[in-house]
Amino acid sequence: MKSKTSFINKTMLQKNVKLYWPIWTLYTIVLLLNGPFSMWSRFKSAEFIYGTNWHKYMLDIMSPAISMEADMIFIFVMALVTGMAMFSYLYNSRACNMIHAMPVTRRQLFSTNVLTGLLFMWIPQIVKYIMSFVICISYGNTKVVHIGINLLATMGISFFMYSLVCLCAMITGQIVSVAVMYALVNLLYGGAVIAIANVLTYVSYGLSYMEFVRKISATWFAPMLQLLNRVGFHPTMKNAGDDYYCIKYTFRGTNTIVVYVIAAAVIYFISYKIYKHRDLENAGSFIAIPKLKPVFRWGLGSLGGLILSIVAASLLLELRISIGVPAIMILAVVLGIIAFLLLEMIIRKNFKIFSKALFKEIIAFGAFVVVVFGGITVYGNVQENYIPKLADIDSARIAIDFDINLEGKDVEKILETQKILMAQKKDYFKKRYDDSGYITISYTLKNGEKVNRVYHTTDDFNPHKQCKAIMAEENKPQNIINAIMQCDTTDITFINGSAEQYNDKYVDIEDGYVLNERFNGKVAADIFDAVKKDVEAGVMQEYNLQRMLDGVDKDTSYMYNLMLNFTVPKGNRIGKSWNVDGFTWYEELLDILGVTKEYSDFGDARSDGIETYSVNISFGENCTNLIAVLKENGLISSKEPLLTYE
Numbered sequence: 001m002k003s004k005t006s007f008i009n010k011t012m013l014q015k016n017v018k019l020y021w022p023i024w025t026l027y028t029i030v031l032l033l034n035g036p037f038s039m040w041s042r043f044k045s046a047e048f049i050y051g052t053n054w055h056k057y058m059l060d061i062m063s064p065a066i067s068m069e070a071d072m073i074f075i076f077v078m079a080l081v082t083g084m085a086m087f088s089y090l091y092n093s094r095a096c097n098m099i100h101a102m103p104v105t106r107r108q109l110f111s112t113n114v115l116t117g118l119l120f121m122w123i124p125q126i127v128k129y130i131m132s133f134v135i136c137i138s139y140g141n142t143k144v145v146h147i148g149i150n151l152l153a154t155m156g157i158s159f160f161m162y163s164l165v166c167l168c169a170m171i172t173g174q175i176v177s178v179a180v181m182y183a184l185v186n187l188l189y190g191g192a193v194i195a196i197a198n199v200l201t202y203v204s205y206g207l208s209y210m211e212f213v214r215k216i217s218a219t220w221f222a223p224m225l226q227l228l229n230r231v232g233f234h235p236t237m238k239n240a241g242d243d244y245y246c247i248k249y250t251f252r253g254t255n256t257i258v259v260y261v262i263a264a265a266v267i268y269f270i271s272y273k274i275y276k277h278r279d280l281e282n283a284g285s286f287i288a289i290p291k292l293k294p295v296f297r298w299g300l301g302s303l304g305g306l307i308l309s310i311v312a313a314s315l316l317l318e319l320r321i322s323i324g325v326p327a328i329m330i331l332a333v334v335l336g337i338i339a340f341l342l343l344e345m346i347i348r349k350n351f352k353i354f355s356k357a358l359f360k361e362i363i364a365f366g367a368f369v370v371v372v373f374g375g376i377t378v379y380g381n382v383q384e385n386y387i388p389k390l391a392d393i394d395s396a397r398i399a400i401d402f403d404i405n406l407e408g409k410d411v412e413k414i415l416e417t418q419k420i421l422m423a424q425k426k427d428y429f430k431k432r433y434d435d436s437g438y439i440t441i442s443y444t445l446k447n448g449e450k451v452n453r454v455y456h457t458t459d460d461f462n463p464h465k466q467c468k469a470i471m472a473e474e475n476k477p478q479n480i481i482n483a484i485m486q487c488d489t490t491d492i493t494f495i496n497g498s499a500e501q502y503n504d505k506y507v508d509i510e511d512g513y514v515l516n517e518r519f520n521g522k523v524a525a526d527i528f529d530a531v532k533k534d535v536e537a538g539v540m541q542e543y544n545l546q547r548m549l550d551g552v553d554k555d556t557s558y559m560y561n562l563m564l565n566f567t568v569p570k571g572n573r574i575g576k577s578w579n580v581d582g583f584t585w586y587e588e589l590l591d592i593l594g595v596t597k598e599y600s601d602f603g604d605a606r607s608d609g610i611e612t613y614s615v616n617i618s619f620g621e622n623c624t625n626l627i628a629v630l631k632e633n634g635l636i637s638s639k640e641p642l643l644t645y646e
Contacts, residue, residue, distance in 0.1 A: 016116040028124035036131035038064035059246040065132040083165030086113040163264035170274040173285035189221040195306040204380030205425040208454040297343040305336020402483035413469040421455040434458040494524035500561040530625040539622040
């Protein structure tokens with residue numbers, strides 16, 4: 001008779017620990033090497049790196065011990081490996097029958113395996129905390145609360161991610177399918193968004209990923225991305241001359257972790273219920289729950305059809321063939337059915353799948369893909385024709401060559417330009433293989449809503465002739481200066497700069513410059529004033545903003561690196577809006593999903609509310625004001641001629 005006296009079977013717990021000790025041992029070693037040992041190494045070399053005043057860099061030095069990004073990546077992997085090990089017996093008929101023949105209830109089996117997996121992750125995390133705490137204290141760093149917060153956060157994330165693995169283990173019948181399902185759970189939402197957004201942007205004109213997905217984006221359904229995006233320590237940096245160091249860490253993401261911990265409790269309960277009623281004969285099946293098989297093949301099949309149709313359309317564009325909406329819909333149906341059949345073969349583990357019932361299901365599936373594709377098309381056609389009313393717009397931004405912001409009645413120039421661009425739809429769809437660039441428009445409405453558009457153009461479209469009102473705005477000196485400096489220069493403070501002049505033998509020597517000088521903020525300010533004069537004279541543009549000038553297609557800039565370092569009030573950066581580029585693989589994916597990235601808040605931030613930037617200034621022989629200032633300050637060698645890139 002099976003024991004029902006406890007949720008946990010101690011014998012099985014001990015067996016799991018002994019049998020799978022390499023897993024938790026390796027995880028412990030990884031955590032120690034990445035966290036406390038890395039931090040200890042930094043402490044050991046602190047005086048050499050930072051000097052005798054190294055103590056003020058305590059928080060910078062301890063960063064490896066609180067790196068949430070690294071910890072989360074380790075957790076994602078560890079949760080999967082541990083879960084696959086704990087429930088490996090479910091995927092072999094003989095082992096499955098033997099385990100369930102033992103005097104242990106399914107409740108005990110499930111609870112013991114859950115607890116074992118959590119201990120495999122929690123204990124190494126606690127060991128890491130203790131080691132990090134001891135090292136910090138031994139070097140006089142008493143600001144160790146961050147290490148404790150890191151521990152609680154990682155334990156909470158582990159609790160959730162392991163719950164997902166347990167759920168995947170319950171609904172699958174093969175050990176490989178656990179990993180596949182785990183990846184799907186974390187990334188399927190993102191894949192669906194990408195597929196729909198791609199179809200939307202192909203069948204409509206002017207809509208972008210961002211315009212669509214921001215209305216439906218809920219990265220809560222993509223836990224891995226949500227955690228990487230929302231959880232982390234935000235450093236506050238202090239400026240001391242040219243030196244920056246961390247004075248405070250602020251943890252962000254508590255609410256996110258709490259939500260996922262609550263969700264995990266629900267997921268564990270669901271997983272147990274599935275396990276309680278799981279048919280042992282499904283060991284070895286790709287999907288162990290029969291009712292989920294149609295969901296699997298219909299969901300992934302339709303998604304595959306959408307993605308593959310866009311891939312096919314893109315390949316045809318490479319061959320200079322532009323297909324219309326009806327053709328790509330047919331592609332989506334055909335390729336979706338192929339994906340559907342392949343998934344059915346995987347589920348059945350057999351190539352012989354065809355039957356009368358399956359044929360009827362294929363017809364229904366094809367109709368489903370048509371409905372999905374048609375719904376996306378109708379939505380796109382409705383949205384692309386929407387233009388906000390002037391009275392509802394607070395401000396607007398347009399970028400042909402660079403971003404400019406307009407307010408009030410000036411926004412009418414952007415509205416009129418948008419109508420001009422929308423009229424190019426038919427011409428663009430006929431020759432979209434000649435895609436030569438795009439023009440972006442972003443409205444901020446008075447109710448706080450954002451409306452974004454991206455209008456792709458072909459070589460036949462000349463914005464200098466068709467968008468004259470906006471080109472006139474771009475040609476205003478202040479807008480050009482802001483574009484060159486990549487910020488609003490209204491309140492700019494120069495720190496310093498550097499200059500490198502190359503000689504004609506630069507390719508043959510290791511250091512190919514004949515002048516390499518740093519200069520102070522006063523000289524940098526003088527250089528900036530000279531740049532403004534050359535902009536007003538209309539000569540800087542051809543070296544920095546060539547696309548803005550109609551007919552300019554060559555670069556006669558000097559091979560001269562001129563860098564200016566400066567500060568501006570936080571938020572003055574131009575181009576940091578909705579179309580900003582990402583920095584890491586998951587941030588790039590977040591960009592594709594149109595998600596406003598929280599990582600921008602986790603970067604180094606000055607405690608005095610300003611940000612530091614650097615820009616490279618390109619110039620040529622026509623920039624007489626700038627050249628004169630460079631010569632006055634000895635930043636151009638009189639012995640060597642200035643070389644151009646031609």
